[in-house]
Amino acid sequence: MKVQLENIYNSAKADIENAKNIADLDEIRLKYLSRKGEFNNIKKGLKDLSDEDKRTVGAFANKISEDLEFLIKEKHDIFYSKEMDEKLQKDRIDITLSGKQVPMGKVHPLTQTTNEIVTIFQNLGFSVADPILSPEVETEYYNFDMLNVPKDHPARDVQDTFYSSIANNVVLRSQTSGAQIHIMENKKPPIKIIAPGRVYRNENINARKNNFFHQIEGLYVDKDITFGDLKGVLNEFIRLYFGASRPTRFRSSFFPFTEPSAEVDVQCIMCQGKGCRTCSGTGWLEILGCGMVDVNVLRGVGIDPDVYTGFAFGMGVERLAMLKYAIDDIRLFFNNDKRFLEQF
Ligand code: DAH
Numbered sequence: 001m002k003v004q005l006e007n008i009y010n011s012a013k014a015d016i017e018n019a020k021n022i023a024d025l026d027e028i029r030l031k032y033l034s035r036k037g038e039f040n041n042i043k044k045g046l047k048d049l050s051d052e053d054k055r056t057v058g059a060f061a062n063k064i065s066e067d068l069e070f071l072i073k074e075k076h077d078i079f080y081s082k083e084m085d086e087k088l089q090k091d092r093i094d095i096t097l098s099g100k101q102v103p104m105g106k107v108h109p110l111t112q113t114t115n116e117i118v119t120i121f122q123n124l125g126f127s128v129a130d131p132i133l134s135p136e137v138e139t140e141y142y143n144f145d146m147l148n149v150p151k152d153h154p155a156r157d158v159q160d161t162f163y164s165s166i167a168n169n170v171v172l173r174s175q176t177s178g179a180q181i182h183i184m185e186n187k188k189p190p191i192k193i194i195a196p197g198r199v200y201r202n203e204n205i206n207a208r209k210n211n212f213f214h215q216i217e218g219l220y221v222d223k224d225i226t227f228g229d230l231k232g233v234l235n236e237f238i239r240l241y242f243g244a245s246r247p248t249r250f251r252s253s254f255f256p257f258t259e260p261s262a263e264v265d266v267q268c269i270m271c272q273g274k275g276c277r278t279c280s281g282t283g284w285l286e287i288l289g290c291g292m293v294d295v296n297v298l299r300g301v302g303i304d305p306d307v308y309t310g311f312a313f314g315m316g317v318e319r320l321a322m323l324k325y326a327i328d329d330i331r332l333f334f335n336n337d338k339r340f341l342e343q344f
Pocket of ligand 1 (some may be wrong): 174175176177217218255257258261288289290291292311312313314315
């Protein structure tokens with residue numbers, strides 16, 4: 001029996017030496033050392049031996065099966081690290097190669113312009129209104145009534161304003177000025193705030209007009225606010241936004257919610273003031289309306305006009321972007337042409 005065991009041991013050892021890979025070793029383990037393997041077959045014969053022989057042959061059988069386990073493991077480790085090296089070699093990546101370009105989206109030029117304007121006003125001490133105080137869907141009450149707009153004012157006409165079918169007093173706001181009312185209803189002076197947002201008008205679309213566009217409303221109410229403060233703030237804004245060299249003018253105007261009222265024009269950048277299609281031949285483009293908040297508006301929201309005064313303005317974001325970047329057609333902002341958008 002001992003000889004039999006030795007023979008099995010020797011042939012197993014030879015098999016291990018000849019093994020070429022891990023799969024061969026797995027087969028060898030199965031052939032010799034598994035429950036149905038050759039060693040176990042022999043060990044079954046142990047029960048017919050004397051007690052003395054059982055002990056010595058049993059111990060011998062255990063020892064050589066342990067030796068074989070060891071040899072298999074040793075060879076397995078060699079194969080394993082060799083296979084691992086080959087795999088790493090094959091899958092090697094060059095981390096110094098330049099990567100694939102992933103195209104990045106960009107911030108829309110109107111959003112960029114809005115952000116820039118907002119930052120300038122924040123630096124001048126204005127805060128930004130909570131959007132809940134500046135809704136795009138308004139009632140006539142906020143869009144017109146509280147802004148002192150007479151019932152028969154042409155701006156209320158369906159030719160100019162989009163009315164909703166929800167109820168006959170619900171409109172898509174035609175101006176951000178309604179935010180002034182929401183703000184003053186919610187906060188006592190001093191108030192120094194801006195409200196950016198989208199407005200809608202029932203317009204025939206052309207190079208200068210779209211049926212929706214963007215405004216930034218501003219409101220400053222405190223004791224002793226004067227028209228001088230209004231001019232100072234707006235001139236400083238223009239200087240910071242355009243740089244010092246851009247010709248501008250204040251022109252007196254009329255709005256129902258301000259008294260006195262004015263508009264600010266900036267020289268047309270497309271024609272340098274000579275007159276062209278974009279400025280309809282005038283050489284100037286209007287960028288904002290402004291004025292001292294009308295006493296009727298202040299009284300309407302419960303602010304005493306004998307104690308407080310204020311100024312307000314509403315500027316057109318598209319116009320400001322067109323004048324800065326020499327964009328001659330407002331429709332470019334909304335056509336989603338990547339050749340245009342990628343330039344910003
Ligand atoms: N809401 C006006 C418009 O859309 C612009 C405007 C004028 C806003 C005077 C104001 C203001 O706040 O005081 O044409």
